[in-house]
Amino acid sequence: MAESVDSPDSSDVDAASANGRDPESHSTVRNVVLVVLDTARATSTGPKTTPNLNRLAADGTHFDNAFATAPWTLPSHASMFTGTYPSEHGTHGGHTYLDDELRTLPESFADSGYETIGVSNNTWITEEFGFDRGFDDLRKGWQYIQSDADMGAVVRGEDLREKLQATRNRLFDGNPLVNAANILYSEALQPAGDDGADRSTTWITNWLDDRDDSRPFFLFCNFIEPHVEYDPPREYAERFLPDGASVDEALAIRQDPRAYDCEDYGLSERDFALLRGLYRAELAYVDEQLGRLRAALEDAGEWEDTLFVVCGDHGEHIGDHGFFGHQYNLYDTLINVPLVCHGGPFTDGGQREDLVQLLDLPATLLETAGIDDPELRAQWSSRSFHPASDDDPRDAVFAEYVAPQPSIDRLEARFDELPDRVYEYDRRLRAVRTREYKYVRGDDGYDRLHDVETDPLERDDIAAREPEQVRAMQRRLEERFDPLAEAGESGEVEMREGTKERLADLGYL
Template sequence: MPNSPNIVLIVMDTARSDFVDTAVNGREVTPFLSGLAERGGKFSEAYSASPWTLPSHASLFTGTYPSKHGAHAESKHLRDDIQTLAGTLSENGYETFGISNNIWVSDNFGFEAGFDTFVRNWQLLQFDNDVGGVGLTNQGRDKWFAVARTLIQGNPVANAVNAAYTKFRYSNYSPDDGAGRTNKRAEGLLSDHDGDDPFFLFINYLEPHLEYRPPKRFAERFLPEGVSYREANEVEQNAWKYVTEQAEISDSEFEILRALYAAETAYLDQRIGELAETIRERDEETVFVVVGDHGENLGDHGLMDHQYCLYDTLLHVPFVVGGGPFTDHGTDDRLVQLPDVAPTLLDVAGVEAPSFRSQSQGQSVLSPEFDRDTVIAEYLSPMPSRDAIEKRVGDPHDVIDSYLRSLRCIRRDGYKLVVGSDGEKELYDVESDPREQTDLSSERPKEVTRLETELDEWLDSFEQPDGVDTGEINDGVKDTLEQLGYIQ
């Protein structure tokens, strides 16, 4: 397809909408993305379909919601029979590249399907035997036996190098969660690309994810007056100790954490700008789409990290576009969701793909028939589980029981309803109460009934798959996930 544009789809893992194209402590956070939005456009009311990485990326790749694609904490593998954006573009003449810095987005969980080349950036040397997390934990005799067993599988030298590299990369001493190396690898991939065919490049950048350890020069831009870089790095960042009421974090400390989070986002903005400059030196017509897969709680609603709720701190994400049909698009305040991205990019590519579009529950924002008036999000399985919490940090106050429920939410006509599997309901007037502080469910029962009925009708409108047997996750992958805060 020689007339189709190159497409770059970037995920800023764990990026909140209110930290992009804005200022924190008087400092602009994302000058590159703000410039891209000015030249191209942004969707100011963009929402994820789920509050964490695996189901959110599955929705992004397939144009479907978690209840349809079936990838969540109890069924961790993206189904082989569901079509992906990368696979569809590959079948229609695109060379497809993927680079991931989050181990959830890898072949361990079915996400490399459709990519001609896929780079696991936690590996220094690319081998199918993924033991990236094996070097992260060095305590306990059993762990060392697991390390030894893993190292002798496949290529022992490559495994040892990857284990050491991953341990360094996720250590507290590394101010870069892979963005710098990602850009080098992207440049290498594209330098080998055959220019006769268009390319699709997907990248997951990890920087805004816990732990927040930005380079010092970025942190010092945003830290409150009088707070040193050393003092900022001493603030508690164990989300699960905080959630289980074993660690206290003051308002002033959360102000510091928000500053570190802003600095991580600012650092990533610079790296994305560098990548864009490199790519546009090759082809000025490349289309860029930058989204967040979900947000982050920074003390909001008494929570940290991105689990256990469906508040907009986790669902409202950045969606910035540039190039091609998005030139001079401006600020678009229509409701959009991540499942809309795949059909939109198929329109950008000029690919009909009727089978994919039939599967998709999203709509192309470029279509004159785009008419989204409802946002839906799902949290089908809580994670971490009680067992995982008790094993890793304990729960002396039995706090976690209140969070062990599935959740769905629906937003329509200025209201948002959250429904839990435990029967609890929350209703918010998100126009007058965007921070979702006042639950109106007892005051406006008619709105609750109306929205719950619409949510039930939506769920009945399509078939939900049976769970996928994912088997055991190997020790190396578990360790890497735990280092990211996803305790298993």
């Protein structure tokens, strides 16, 4: 087990108590680091692909059955930050702003006396969408010059048309010269094979070296490299491509998930084999950055006093179930994510097979840090998986897909005519998963049931053969959520007034 940190001095104890920290708790950590490997699916991590993550797992605690609440970045991070499900926090493809009335994990750490630092390489996780609350500094990895004017909409553009439209809309927000420089950097000059991870790790290393703040810190970092487009450094790609394949051949494959899903072009089995090689290479590259982060914490003398948590925010389809990307469904390929914790009670914790969710992170991190936050606790559905927690273990996990992203309207604007199957995706989905069964139901009557012990790849739908089990799983969903029929035909969740006002300001309503 890791050594306990020295007892805080009396001034630390007084400050901690005043802000909700309990210095007499069973916590043995001073700092908390949360690293998100964007688009990392659990089944693609391992000794060859992610050796540093495996080393961390061997020294800490590895969770085999960790699940996201949603299959894409925005709602998944909202759940991690608030401890709530998508239908509770209301942040999804149709409503993209995190409600100001919701308490967030960084706010809790900030109010408990922590220095709070965020480094985001995903353009959804910014102040534009409400994720800056509680951070002393939230840096944007796609900006060469840090600026309040966010050109992330250009980066998020699905095609050249959307990128040009975003440029026209945003260029004169703030300093147009700075904005132009940031657009030029993100779209043309950013180093090949890196989407911000190297600069982020270097910045964090320098920050650790230079900080003279005596406070503990909460550090959040999102690495986005495993996200499309897969463009790993060539030396990594060469290690993971099939025999006889060249890096140039792999990189020449069109990577446009929305166009593929809309049948605008096709991909062969070999194409997908090459894309899977590039994807694993991206994971290997970002795993190297993970090793650098650990080394930086060790060199700064902070490692033994830090809870270090690494997870994926969602997974990825690379030909699985006929999809490319991470939209439109709730297969385990998208919601089963890696989760490893190291530090304090999680050191030498071994391999755990209990069901946990990413929305359990707030309860777990705060308990491990010795923080009690009644306001955050009052809103959350979070359960601590701290080894000494009094919270009941989960016998089921849940996930939701509230609205397509991009919307069907955006797809029609881009492709004119859409295949019939794409219109089927314009629905709200909910999933419940136990150790034995996985059930998914849509607000259009769609459903499927799988025995995940014998059918872990979810290929055999047994809903028609096991109606009693279907009814039992439906009851589980309705115990957790309101019936899908109450969501309305649009699939929208009921928003808080603060969210409605903000969305109106942004032009969404």
